[in-house]
Amino acid sequence: MFEVSTEILLLLLGAAFAAGFVDAIAGGGGLITVPVLLLSGANPVTALATNKIQGLFGAGTAALTYAKGGHVDLKAQILPATIAFAASVAGALLISVLPTDFIRLLLPILLIAVALYFGLSKGLNDQDRARRMSPMVLMATMVPLVGFYDGLLGPGAGSFYMLAFVGLAGYGVLKATAHTKLLNFASNVGGMLAFAFVASPWWITGIAMGLAQILGARLGASLAQKVGSRLIKPLLITTSLALALKLLWDML
Template sequence: MFEMAPEIVALLFGAAVLAGFVDAIAGGGGLITVPALLAAGISPVAAIATNKIQGSFGTAAATWTFWRKGQIDFALLKWPLIATVIGAVLGAIAVSFTDTTWLMVLLPVLLVAIALYFLFGPKATDQDVAARMTPLAFGAVAGGIGFYDGFFGPGTGSFFALALVTLLGMGLTRATAYTKALNFSSNVVSVVVFAVGGHVLWAIGLLMAVGQVLGGWLGSHAAIRFGPRLIRPLLVVICLAMVVKLLSDPANPLRIWLAGLF
């Protein structure tokens, strides 16, 4: 069993509360919890696995709150949810047989593009507009994002939010609510895969899950209350923070290429 000092446990709990709050609004809470788990001396695989279990509780709490507030219609979400689960299963299987190095190059570029869209693109509001595709057709998009989440993960919430706003015409608060439901479904699949492999540190993960639930509850209420005024800038900040985190790795191929240019 993994033992740690009480003060480290308290810090992990605090990190989970903050991550749950951020996740409920813009996603990217793993930027807080994964480094915290690694700093506590937990191995990378166990840190990612434990992060998935506690993150699932946070997205579940946010999904429940949004649903209770009438922000989610699960009838509309049926096909995208099914597609997300299938995609996440296939992604979790594929990651065992595929080199993910190319994602370290592509992902920062995509995240910068998303940040620029929410920063300079058409102003995202709470007003729904005409959808560009049906929920059934959107299932193909959701399945692709689910595959990515099972395969790799960072930025999944931002990808879902952008797709729901641009393709289904949802207002930003409603898109955030649906993002939590879709992200929760893909997280559960990842938890099952990691649990079967014996990588989850259950005691730490469940303790942090309590913090995630608290943070998710607070974050979802804040998103409903403040809407795009809070969601839009936080999405931009989280996307750019993920880019910085990815490029801080000296082994990142994109960082190496950029360093060669300058």
């Protein structure tokens, strides 16, 4: 029934739970699941496709949990989520024809910049600040850009959404985290649908991992709402740096 053995499945379920927890708080869950999928025997494209399947469960659960806590109005996010979905479909469909080497080289630099921004900027807490970009401009620029990247490659997309909401929209850290989740969900769905045509995802294993993601995401989002930026900031910095180091290691 499953595409992997029972022992490998248990390993993947544990990784999915941990990824759901981390992703609900700071993003970067793919840093956990994609390497484990590769170690389990999936080729790179199958690993990315399966990661999209299981990741959408966690992102969707986190979005609902934050909405229930009053940190985001999901109805108001329908349009930007639709844009993220469409951009992600385009990115995933073009993965085989676009040169991604340059993006892979640039990614560690961008992720380190994200970590430095959140680590060194003073006054980054759960309070909103003056915005530098209107919601409409943000929706027309950053949302499709990150959504396209999420479909094309994916690692760090949550961190880039966070940077846009905090640095440009002026959202507090907790509010920004809450607003990234529906967009992450939408771009995961878009990437999954596109990969269904150009790859061979592990559907059953991905769905099983998704159920573990739900548990991890619910726990992570609940904890983030209690602790706020004191938990989100250090975890975001840690995951961004870890992903940057992993990408540099892969290149070397």
